Amino acid sequence: MSSPIQDSCSQIIAAVPLSFLSCHREVFEELQVKVSVQHNRHDVTLDAELCQAHAALIKFDDFDAQAASFINSIRTQAPAVPVIALLGRPSFRDSACFIDAGVFGCLGPASSAEEIRETLAAAITKSAKLRQNRVKAVAEAWRSHLVGTSEAIEKVAHIMRLVASRRSTVLIGGETGTGKEVAARAIHMASDRAKRPFVAVNCGAIPENLIEAELFGHAKGAFTGAVGSRSGRFEQAEGGTIFLDEIGDLPFELQAKLLRVLQEREIHRLGGSDTVKINVRVIAATNADLPALIEQRRFREDLYYRLNVVPVHMPPLRERLSDIPLLVNHFIRKICSAEGISPKQVSPATLDALRAYHWPGNVRQLENVMEHAVVMSGEEAYISDSHLSLPKPHTLAKVMPIAAESDHLPDEGFDFCEALRRFEEAIIRQAMSRTQGNKTRAADLLRLPRTTFIHKLRMLEMGLTEAVA
Numbered sequence: 001m002s003s004p005i006q007d008s009c010s011q012i013i014a015a016v017p018l019s020f021l022s023c024h025r026e027v028f029e030e031l032q033v034k035v036s037v038q039h040n041r042h043d044v045t046l047d048a049e050l051c052q053a054h055a056a057l058i059k060f061d062d063f064d065a066q067a068a069s070f071i072n073s074i075r076t077q078a079p080a081v082p083v084i085a086l087l088g089r090p091s092f093r094d095s096a097c098f099i100d101a102g103v104f105g106c107l108g109p110a111s112s113a114e115e116i117r118e119t120l121a122a123a124i125t126k127s128a129k130l131r132q133n134r135v136k137a138v139a140e141a142w143r144s145h146l147v148g149t150s151e152a153i154e155k156v157a158h159i160m161r162l163v164a165s166r167r168s169t170v171l172i173g174g175e176t177g178t179g180k181e182v183a184a185r186a187i188h189m190a191s192d193r194a195k196r197p198f199v200a201v202n203c204g205a206i207p208e209n210l211i212e213a214e215l216f217g218h219a220k221g222a223f224t225g226a227v228g229s230r231s232g233r234f235e236q237a238e239g240g241t242i243f244l245d246e247i248g249d250l251p252f253e254l255q256a257k258l259l260r261v262l263q264e265r266e267i268h269r270l271g272g273s274d275t276v277k278i279n280v281r282v283i284a285a286t287n288a289d290l291p292a293l294i295e296q297r298r299f300r301e302d303l304y305y306r307l308n309v310v311p312v313h314m315p316p317l318r319e320r321l322s323d324i325p326l327l328v329n330h331f332i333r334k335i336c337s338a339e340g341i342s343p344k345q346v347s348p349a350t351l352d353a354l355r356a357y358h359w360p361g362n363v364r365q366l367e368n369v370m371e372h373a374v375v376m377s378g379e380e381a382y383i384s385d386s387h388l389s390l391p392k393p394h395t396l397a398k399v400m401p402i403a404a405e406s407d408h409l410p411d412e413g414f415d416f417c418e419a420l421r422r423f424e425e426a427i428i429r430q431a432m433s434r435t436q437g438n439k440t441r442a443a444d445l446l447r448l449p450r451t452t453f454i455h456k457l458r459m460l461e462m463g464l465t466e467a468v469a
Contacts, residue, residue, distance in 0.1 A: 010034070010124050012055040015041045016086050020059075020109070027117045033124070041070060051078045055104070055123040061088040063097040071101045080130040082123040142189035145182055147330045148323030152315040156183065163310045164190035169262065171247075171307045172285040174314030176457075177364030180285040181245060183314055188241040193281055196240030199233050204249035204439055204454065212254055213270045216261075222271025234267050234278050241281040247307065248288030248299060249439055255300045262306050282307075288437030298438070317359040317366060324354050327363060331370040332383070344374060345382045353385040361460070425460055432457070 010031070014021060015038040021028070028035055036049065041058045050056065056074060060067050074083055082104035087094055090108035098106055104126065105119045142164075146157055163170055164187055172180045181200060188198045206214050213222065217232030234242055244250070250258065261267050262282060266275050284307045293299035317324075328346055336343045350373075359365055373387040431442040443453035 010054045011036060011052065012057055012120070012124075013038065013050055013053045013081075014057045016057055016059045020086065024113055024116055027113050027120070031117065031120055031124070033120070050074070050081060053078070053081050054127040055082050055084060055120060057084045057086060057107075057120075059086045059088065060098070063094045063101070067098075068101045071098075071103060075102050080127050080134060082126050084119055084123055140190075142186045142194075145186050145189065146179075147327050148320055149326065150315075150320040150323045152320045153323060156312060156314065159310070159312055160187050160190060163187065163312075165192065166310075167281055168309045169281075169307050170283045170310045170312055172283065172312045172314060174285075174287060175316050175362055176287045177362035178314035178316055179363050180287075180314050181243060183312060184241070184243040184283045184285060187283060188243075188281070191241070191281065193240045197237050198241050198243065199237035200243040200245060201233050202245045204246035208251045211251065212257070215254075216257070216267045216269055217272075217276075218270040219272030222269070226271070229269065229272070232267070232269065234261065234280055235276060237280045239279055241283060244282065244284040246286060246288075246439075247284040248286040248290055248293055248437060252298060252300070255303045259300065259303045259306055262303075286437070292436040293438065296436075317362040321355050324366070325351055327366055328354065328370060331367045332374065335371050335374050339374070342381075344377060344380070347382055347384050350383055350385045350388065353388060353390070357390050424456070428453075428457060428460055 011034040014035050018037070021035065021037065033054070036053070041060070056078075058070075071083055074081060083102070085098045085103045085106045087098070087106055087108050090106070090110075095106045104123050107116060107119060142160075143157060146153060146160070160183070170184075170187060172183050174180055184200075185198060188194060201215065203211065213226075213230070213232065215232050215234060217230050217235055218226050220226060220229045244258075261278070265279070266277050268275060290299050290304050290308075294301045294304060325346075328351065332346070333343050354366070354369075361368070369389060370383075372389045373383045376387040376389075377383045427446065428442075431445045432439075435441040435445060439454055439457065440450055443450040446453065448456075
């Protein structure tokens with residue numbers, strides 16, 4: 001049974017004698033709180049009313065296991081509700097036990113009006129701060145996925161906060177492995193679309209003859225084998241966010257259709273005539289130089305401007321070396337949790353070695369290096385620099401010592417597999433540089449199937465080596 005004393009925005013749950021409330025009625029009126037009265041603490045239920053209260057004033061006779069359990073239940077289920085204990089027989093020992101159990105403060109039958117006022121006011125203030133912090137923590141939950149506190153990453157976080165609540169398209173740029181999809185997911189999580197789908201599409205990994213149907217869906221009979229209609233990725237992302245990774249690899253013929261989707265907010269399934277309205281936030285990403293592709297007439301300028309409403313640049317790891325300790329700890333916790341083992345520690349020398357490296361594969365390479373280190377450390381609690389696998393910097397001239405004289409083998413010999421691996425890496429990097437990051441043209445340049453080239457590039461980005469048969 002509830003009996004409010006006064007309506008107000010602040011409320012307390014009181015399971016104390018009515019005589020105490022009547023005696024100190026002026027205190028509650030002065031604080032402008034609503035008091036919901038319960039007969040005793042056993043009538044206090046862990047429901048919505050309690051969770052919305054700003055304090056709980058509870059009568060206890062003694063400190064015992066039941067009292068400790070009750071306090072713990074409120075702290076667990078309603079952590080923003082400070083508990084004030086009204087002790088029937090106050091003693092220093094009981095007061096200390098209640099404080100240790102987690103109550104905010106203790107009062108007694110002889111407590112003065114001023115003491116009661118100060119304790120209640122402080123509890124209500126604390127409750128308000130706890131709620132504010134909780135709201136802020138929920139609102140900033142996305143920030144934990146963007147690991148780092150460097151100036152470079154804080155600039156990215158600032159832009160994300162500004163753009164998250166908008167529907168504007170975002171174009172995320174940056175080198176391979178810098179975390180562009182992580183950034184896209186963070187923007188999605190920070191938005192009011194967070195509870196809706198996040199659909200990621202790698203435009204460079206889908207064959208050109210399938211990508212239109214993959215994005216926009218298809219009608220029955222649209223092509224051989226289309227025995228039924230199928231929704232595309234845009235429809236699957238309804239109400240949420242679609243992430244178009246490697247947008248620079250989108251076939252030129254399809255770019256006009258994507259532009260129309262962005263402008264009209266509607267799609268046409270392949271082979272169909274019906275228009276499907278969509279409500280989707282579009283985030284795109286690329287490591288290619290899109291302005292250069294525009295000059296080469298391989299990327300539409302109007303699509304570029306439609307995507308690049310809010311540009312976000314993900315900095316390479318070499319520009320945020322101060323974030324390496326946080327990233328290392330993050331990856332170690334993630335890897336060890338997945339393996340079901342206790343988190344390992346990292347020696348200062350190891351961190352120094354990681355900070356000294358140039359990280360061509362950026363954050364993705366760092367994660368791979370840390371997974372390798374966790375495996376190689378075995379049962380040891382610490383990861384040392386001996387557990388790291390960091391390729392040494394090299395140049396093409398150093399890679400192939402017999403390149404200039406192909407018929408001459410050095411007397412001391414050389415590691416053929418390592419030389420071939422380094423040669424392949426250098427050539428792939430040159431091809432990507434010459435084609436401004438376009439994988440299709442880079443594959444053509446090296447006379448490789450596109451899928452083979454992409455596989456080799458991903459292995460390179462991850463810092464992995466393939467065995468040479």
